[in-house]
Amino acid sequence: MSVEAQFNLLIDPTWNDINQVPPKFPMMTNEAYVMAVREDLQGIMNNPVGKSVLDRLKKWNRVVRITPVREGQGVCVSPSANFGENRDLMWNRHVSPFLNKVLGMQTRPIWAVVFYTPEAFNPGGTCHTFYKTDKRSNYMPNRQEVLVHELVHAIRDMSKTFSPDSVKVHKTNLQGFDSIEEFIAILVQNMFQSVDKGKLRADHQGFRELDPNLANSFEFFKISTRSFAAVEAFVKQNKYFTANLAKLDVPFNPVRAFFKDPRKCREFSESDAAFKRDTGPLAVLFRTLTPGISVELWHDLLHP
Ligand SMILES: [Zn+2]
Numbered sequence: 001m002s003v004e005a006q007f008n009l010l011i012d013p014t015w016n017d018i019n020q021v022p023p024k025f026p027m028m029t030n031e032a033y034v035m036a037v038r039e040d041l042q043g044i045m046n047n048p049v050g051k052s053v054l055d056r057l058k059k060w061n062r063v064v065r066i067t068p069v070r071e072g073q074g075v076c077v078s079p080s081a082n083f084g085e086n087r088d089l090m091w092n093r094h095v096s097p098f099l100n101k102v103l104g105m106q107t108r109p110i111w112a113v114v115f116y117t118p119e120a121f122n123p124g125g126t127c128h129t130f131y132k133t134d135k136r137s138n139y140m141p142n143r144q145e146v147l148v149h150e151l152v153h154a155i156r157d158m159s160k161t162f163s164p165d166s167v168k169v170h171k172t173n174l175q176g177f178d179s180i181e182e183f184i185a186i187l188v189q190n191m192f193q194s195v196d197k198g199k200l201r202a203d204h205q206g207f208r209e210l211d212p213n214l215a216n217s218f219e220f221f222k223i224s225t226r227s228f229a230a231v232e233a234f235v236k237q238n239k240y241f242t243a244n245l246a247k248l249d250v251p252f253n254p255v256r257a258f259f260k261d262p263r264k265c266r267e268f269s270e271s272d273a274a275f276k277r278d279t280g281p282l283a284v285l286f287r288t289l290t291p292g293i294s295v296e297l298w299h300d301l302l303h304p
Contacts, residue, residue, distance in 0.1 A: 003041045004066075007054040008108065011037045012067045028068075028119050036118035036143075037066055043144045044151070048248050049192040050144070053151050056241045060158045062111035064151070069115040076130035079116040079146055081153035083162075088113060112154040118143050136206030139199045148192050152185040161237040171299045173224040173277040176203030184234050187254060191245065194252035217257040221268035225278050225295050228269035231258050 004011050013033035028036065044050030057064055065088065069077045084092075092109040099105040120127040121143045131137045156162040164179040177183040182204040190200040190210065200210040214220050221227045231254055235242045246259040258265050268274065272284045275295065283298045 003038055003045055007041075007045075007058045008061065008063050009041065009054075009057070010063050010065045010110070012065050028117075033068065033118070037116070037147075040118055040143050040147045044148050044192075047144075047148075047192055047195050049188065049195060049245065049250060050148050052241070052244045052248065053148055053155065053188065053192075055244065056155050056238075057151065057158065059240070060111065061108060062158060063108045064112045064114060064154045064158070065110050066114045066116055066147075068117040069120070074126060076120060076127035078127075079114065079150050081112060081114045081150045081157060083157050084110055084113050112157040114147070114150045114154055116147055116150055118147075121146055131207055134206050136208060138208050141201075141207045142198065145189050145193055145198065145201075149185045149189040152188045153181065155238065155241060156181060156184065159238060159241075163237075166237070167226060167230045167233050169226060169230070171278075171296050172226045173274075174203075174226050174230065176205050178204045180230055180233065183230050187231070187234070188245070191248070191250055191253050191255070195250050197251070200252060215252060217253045218261075218264060218268060220252070220254045221257070221265045222271055222273040223277060225269060225274045227254075227274065228266045231255065231265070232262075235259075 003009075011034045013028070013030035041054070045054055065084075069079060088110040092111075096107045096109055099107045117125075119125050121141065122128060128140065131140055153162070162181060164181050167180045167183075169175050169177055169180060169183060174183060177186060186201050186204060192198075193200055199207075200215050202208040202210045211223075214223050221231075224230075235255065235258060242255050243259075245253070245255045248256065254265070272287075275287060276284050278295050279298045286298065287293065
């Protein structure tokens with residue numbers, strides 16, 4: 001059985017071609033697309049963090065469709081994930097039930113779609129070329145980390161826990177993540193990367209390396225005063241997924257740290273180091289003089 005079938009994934013190279021005759025982006029043949037995504041999935045499966053992601057997706061008994069990004073001929077369009085397109089809804093509502101009921105087939109509904117083009121991250125590809133000169137970036141992402149990141153978004157879509165603002169990240173050092181969703185996806189991406197000593201990603205602004213002082217399962221909580229709340233939300237919202245992640249003895253695993261010693265994680269998150277990252281060094285002095293003033297208020301005062 002192919003790796004995609006094993007985990008209820010559907011590699012779909014043709015979907016976009018249907019809308020575009022002749023195909024607008026003949027970057028890869030359909031066969032080459034399937035082979036490349038399959039190769040990435042094999043690598044993800046052989047990584048314990050990646051395996052946890054795939055296992056979680058499988059548990060839903062629903063399908064995740066992986067298909068090329070559709071816009072931006074010749075430019076780098078970021079991969080993305082969402083709940084599905086109109087065609088997926090049509091399949092779920094009408095086609096799949098029909099096949100199952102009338103023809104006795106056992107088709108599954110499609111609950112998330114990942115837009116991902118492996119070739120874009122190969123040397124010479126659009127995203128590879130873009131990140132080589134992007135001022136915010138200082139390393140080149142590998143294909144597997146890009147795909148695993150999107151599959152984490154797919155888990156959040158499938159589990160209906162996707163909520164871009166369940167924990168506020170703005171006005172803190174987490175604002176570089178743009179949203180709690182990106183924080184979670186990058187957290188798991190970094191756990192994945194740590195297995196083979198790959199680069200850990202700082203935030204959602206390009207591909208910049210994480211501050212080495214934070215590249216430790218516990219020390220990571222010093223990234224912001226919101227880090228504890230962010231990981232706690234992830235653990236509460238995705239109980240089984242995070243319980244599995246916590247079992248993995250990989251070099252960078254803040255989820256494991258959270259399960260092991262939540263008090264220490266909270267202390268690190270409330271430390272002066274975290275406060276300083278959120279609001280600047282001056283605020284740390286003010287904080288000691290006036291305890292109980294919120295991070296947002298200090299941030300407003302210092303960065304109006
Ligand atoms: Zn993302």
